[in-house]
Amino acid sequence: MWKxxxxxxxxxxxxxxxxxxxxxxxxxxxxxRGKLLEIQSLQxxxxxxxxxxxxxxxxxxxxxxxxxxxxxxxxxxLVSIIMALSMTRFFPSLHAxxxxxxxxxLSLLLGMVKGFFVALVSVPAIIATLxxxxxxxxxxxxxxxxxxxxxxxxxxxxxxxxxxxxxPTSFIIFAAFAIFMYILLSRTRFGxxxxxxxSNPVATLFSGVDNRKVVFRTYLLSSFLAGVASCVxxxxxxxxxxxxGESYLLLTVLACVLGGVSPSGGxxxxxxITVSVIILQVVATGFNLLGFSSHLASALWGxxxxxxxxxxxxxxx
Numbered sequence: 001m002w003k004x005x006x007x008x009x010x011x012x013x014x015x016x017x018x019x020x021x022x023x024x025x026x027x028x029x030x031x032x033r034g035k036l037l038e039i040q041s042l043q044x045x046x047x048x049x050x051x052x053x054x055x056x057x058x059x060x061x062x063x064x065x066x067x068x069x070x071x072x073x074x075x076x077x078l079v080s081i082i083m084a085l086s087m088t089r090f091f092p093s094l095h096a097x098x099x100x101x102x103x104x105x106l107s108l109l110l111g112m113v114k115g116f117f118v119a120l121v122s123v124p125a126i127i128a129t130l131x132x133x134x135x136x137x138x139x140x141x142x143x144x145x146x147x148x149x150x151x152x153x154x155x156x157x158x159x160x161x162x163x164x165x166x167x168p169t170s171f172i173i174f175a176a177f178a179i180f181m182y183i184l185l186s187r188t189r190f191g192x193x194x195x196x197x198x199s200n201p202v203a204t205l206f207s208g209v210d211n212r213k214v215v216f217r218t219y220l221l222s223s224f225l226a227g228v229a230s231c232v233x234x235x236x237x238x239x240x241x242x243x244x245g246e247s248y249l250l251l252t253v254l255a256c257v258l259g260g261v262s263p264s265g266g267x268x269x270x271x272x273i274t275v276s277v278i279i280l281q282v283v284a285t286g287f288n289l290l291g292f293s294s295h296l297a298s299a300l301w302g303x304x305x306x307x308x309x310x311x312x313x314x315x316x317x
Contacts, residue, residue: 013260016311017275020304024279028286035289036282046167047160049281050174051232052251056259056273057181058225059252061218064185066198066265067118067125069222071133073249075110076230077242078140079103083230084149084240087156096156100231107227110136114223115216125219140242150239160236170232177228182270184221194218198265251301255280258305279304 028036035041055072062069083103087096110132117128162169185191193214196204205211234240259276261268280301287297 012315013312014269014272014275016308017259017272017279020308021275021279021282024282024286028282028289032286032289036286041285041289043163043166043168045278045281045285046171047236048285049277050168050170051229051236051245052248052255052280053174053274053277054177054225054229054232055245055248056252056255056277057177057270058222058229059256060181060261060268060270060273061194061222061225062125062129063253063256063261063263064194064198064265064268065125065215065218066201067215067218068129068253069114069219069226070126070129070249071110071114071136072222072226072229072252073245074133074136074140075107075223075226076233077240077244078110078136078143079107079227079230080234080240080244081140081143081149081242082106083156083234084152085143087152088149096153099156103230104224104227107223107230108220111220111223112216114219118219119212119215137242144240144242146242148239148241152235152238157235157238160232160234160238170236173228173232177225178270178274185270190214190217195266198262198267200266251280254301254305258308 025036032041055076058072059069080103083099086099086102091098114129114132117123117132118125121128158169159173160170164172185194193204193209196207196209197211197214201211204214233245237244255273255276256268257263258279259268259272259274261273283300283304284294284297287294287300
């Protein structure tokens with residue numbers, strides 16, 4: 001009976017994720033003897049969560065459209081490299097906002113290139129973004145020669161390591177963009193058209209929607225969010241390199257699917273994405289407090305994903 005009510009399906013999925021999160025919090029708190037709920041642990045989660053959260057938001061749009069963006073990590077790395085060079089070599093006398101603006105403009109330019117190939121040339125998203133991932137990573141390696149660029153000004157480092165009334169600045173940035181994405185996808189015409197396109201591109205086209213414009217804007221938005229994530233990444237690590245965060249690519253897909261985004265497109269909510277990212281971070285932090293291997297946490301992430309997929313299959317068919 002759920003098949004005829006997408007809103008009920010989404011609500012049930014989010015409720016299931018909330019119950020899963022609550023269960024994990026109770027279990028991890030018990031196993032760590034309450035350490036997980038201490039202020040230091042919660043603050044550590046708030047510091048570590050935003051990078052994956054922003055990258056997952058960047059992946060969400062393409063996946064809702066029925067595609068994927070394999071180049072978000074490469075985009076974030078190249079943007080962080082350009083910002084790093086502008087702050088340390090090209091324009092060291094200028095403040096961080098100029099470098100951030102330059103980096104975000106580059107992310108928009110890369111998004112236009114992605115949108116051109118996927119929307120206008122009609123190259124399958126997985127092929128177009130794979131090719132661009134390889135190209136962008138190659139450019140990053142040429143620029144850096146494989147070395148790390150470090151030593152950023154304090155005002156830039158505040159993004160990834162500072163706090164406002166005890167709340168990490170990066171977490172505030174993630175929360176702001178999560179709210180922005182929620183409003184964009186649920187309260188604007190673009191959001192409606194994106195979901196319609198992901199569900200049935202042919203029907204969307206015949207309803208008068210310019211599919212190419214929707215897809216182009218989707219990859220432009222994805223690249224911009226990857227650029228925002230690069231600011232958090234570079235400031236958090238106080239370094240920029242061509243191959244930082246490569247493991248995050250598959251994690252963004254995992255977090256999207258776990259959060260209710262259908263791999264075939266047309267569904268998914270920002271709230272579900274947010275809860276799924278928190279779940280992954282709680283597991284990672286809990287295992288770290290227990291002294292377990294991070295690889296074991298990765299294995300549990302896979303089990304959680306399979307469990308949620310099985311739950312959705314059994315409940316919703």
